[in-house]
Amino acid sequence: MPLPVLASVNFSLTSRSVLCWIAGVVEGEGYISMSGSLPRLAVVMTDYDVVSKLGSLLGVSVQTHNVRQPHHRTPYGVVLKGSRAAALLETLTPLFGERRRSKALEVLSRYKAHLDGVAAAREADNKELTAHWEQVKNTTSFRQFCRSKGIARRWAKLRLTQSTLKLVNSSSTPEFGSFDALSSEEKLAWLAGLLEGEGSFVSRGVRLFVSVEMTDLDVVARVARLFSRPMHKQSPRKSNWSTSWRTATQGPRAYMLCKQILPWMGQRRSAKIEEALRARDAHAESLGQSSGAHLSPVSALSRKFSDTELIELWRSRTSGSLSSVARQLGVHPQSLKDELVRLNVYTAPVPKCRQIVSYVCAHCEESFLRSAARVHRYCSRSCSMLGNRSASLNF
Numbered sequence: 001m002p003l004p005v006l007a008s009v010n011f012s013l014t015s016r017s018v019l020c021w022i023a024g025v026v027e028g029e030g031y032i033s034m035s036g037s038l039p040r041l042a043v044v045m046t047d048y049d050v051v052s053k054l055g056s057l058l059g060v061s062v063q064t065h066n067v068r069q070p071h072h073r074t075p076y077g078v079v080l081k082g083s084r085a086a087a088l089l090e091t092l093t094p095l096f097g098e099r100r101r102s103k104a105l106e107v108l109s110r111y112k113a114h115l116d117g118v119a120a121a122r123e124a125d126n127k128e129l130t131a132h133w134e135q136v137k138n139t140t141s142f143r144q145f146c147r148s149k150g151i152a153r154r155w156a157k158l159r160l161t162q163s164t165l166k167l168v169n170s171s172s173t174p175e176f177g178s179f180d181a182l183s184s185e186e187k188l189a190w191l192a193g194l195l196e197g198e199g200s201f202v203s204r205g206v207r208l209f210v211s212v213e214m215t216d217l218d219v220v221a222r223v224a225r226l227f228s229r230p231m232h233k234q235s236p237r238k239s240n241w242s243t244s245w246r247t248a249t250q251g252p253r254a255y256m257l258c259k260q261i262l263p264w265m266g267q268r269r270s271a272k273i274e275e276a277l278r279a280r281d282a283h284a285e286s287l288g289q290s291s292g293a294h295l296s297p298v299s300a301l302s303r304k305f306s307d308t309e310l311i312e313l314w315r316s317r318t319s320g321s322l323s324s325v326a327r328q329l330g331v332h333p334q335s336l337k338d339e340l341v342r343l344n345v346y347t348a349p350v351p352k353c354r355q356i357v358s359y360v361c362a363h364c365e366e367s368f369l370r371s372a373a374r375v376h377r378y379c380s381r382s383c384s385m386l387g388n389r390s391a392s393l394n395f
């Protein structure tokens with residue numbers, strides 16, 4: 001998909017894109033939990049500049065954590081607790097992947113129940129106080145009544161007049177429908193946030209690889225869709241690890257993407273990206289290509305036709321199929337598709353391998369997410385073994 005290139009980013013919490021960036025960072029490195037009866041959102045990363053940017057956006061200070069291994073980088077963290085964490089989670093929940101969304105909703109509902117409990121207890125207290133005041137108001141003064149109760153008069157007045165207290169005030173933050181409803185700029189901001197934590201940028205010679213590996217299938221599927229690349233299942237490399245999913249992009253697409261997300265990235269990643277871009281430019285120059293031209297995937301097609309010509313050609317086609325049009329033009333269907341997608345006149349159907357479907361495990365009966373490419377019966381290898389064994393015992 002064509003994504004806009006931004007010159008710089010104005011980091012403020014009222015911007016939708018910035019909230020999308022935070023959603024991406026939280027999806028990668030965030031930890032949502034309950035702290036007593038309060039919601040808690042923590043983000044821990046080793047890049048101080050990224051964490052401090054997040055901290056200043058959220059209005060919390062950066063904490064330095066202990067290094068677990070001497071060769072590790074120092075982790076820094078920010079923690080948001082209570083009503084502010086609840087407000088942020090409420091805003092970001094529609095943008096989270098399935099696992100994080102259900103955790104956020106659980107935390108929010110427990111917090112809501114807690115607030116309802118507090119409100120009910122206060123209301124009962126206030127009612128008791130009111131009843132008591134009604135009893136004694138003809139024999140004692142209000143001042144004496146307050147002194148006997150040990151509460152300030154101003155507070156007592158408030159409690160007598162107001163039975164319930166409003167605990168959560170609605171904030172004026174933007175509302176999000178779903179991730180798919182975001183604009184391309186907002187999706188880009190989310191991706192930048194996620195890549196900051198979970199992305200891996202590797203340059204081998206002149207080739208740049210950007211990859212993401214996570215255990216959340218739906219999140220990786222989202223990235224794969226933004227990359228226009230497939231994703232792959234990664235078997236656990238250690239026995240106590242779980243299955244993860246990986247998607248990667250490289251070459252011109254990776255460069256284009258890096259240029260687009262550069263304004264969002266922290267110092268370490270920015271330096272890496274800029275170094276890779278320079279290496280690529282130097283290589284192109286040594287080959288006698290003009291520097292920069294190779295960064296966007298310019299196909300033979302866009303050299304033959306101008307953008308408007310190509311749009312016209314596509315709109316006035318007689319047969320609908322992309323491959324037949326490509327055949328007429330004498331180009332590869334993929335390069336025609338890439339151009340049409342770039343020009344916003346063609347939306348590629350999501351291939352089955354990138355469609356995520358919810359299945360119910362035939363053994364443990366828990367629901368799980370897998371690709372729609374083939375039917376999955378079991379959620380895990382152990383369930384598959386147990387399920388198959390009990391099935392064979394029946395015969």
Ligand SMILES: [Zn+2]
Pocket residue numbers: 361362363364365366378379380383
């Ligand atoms: Zn199972």
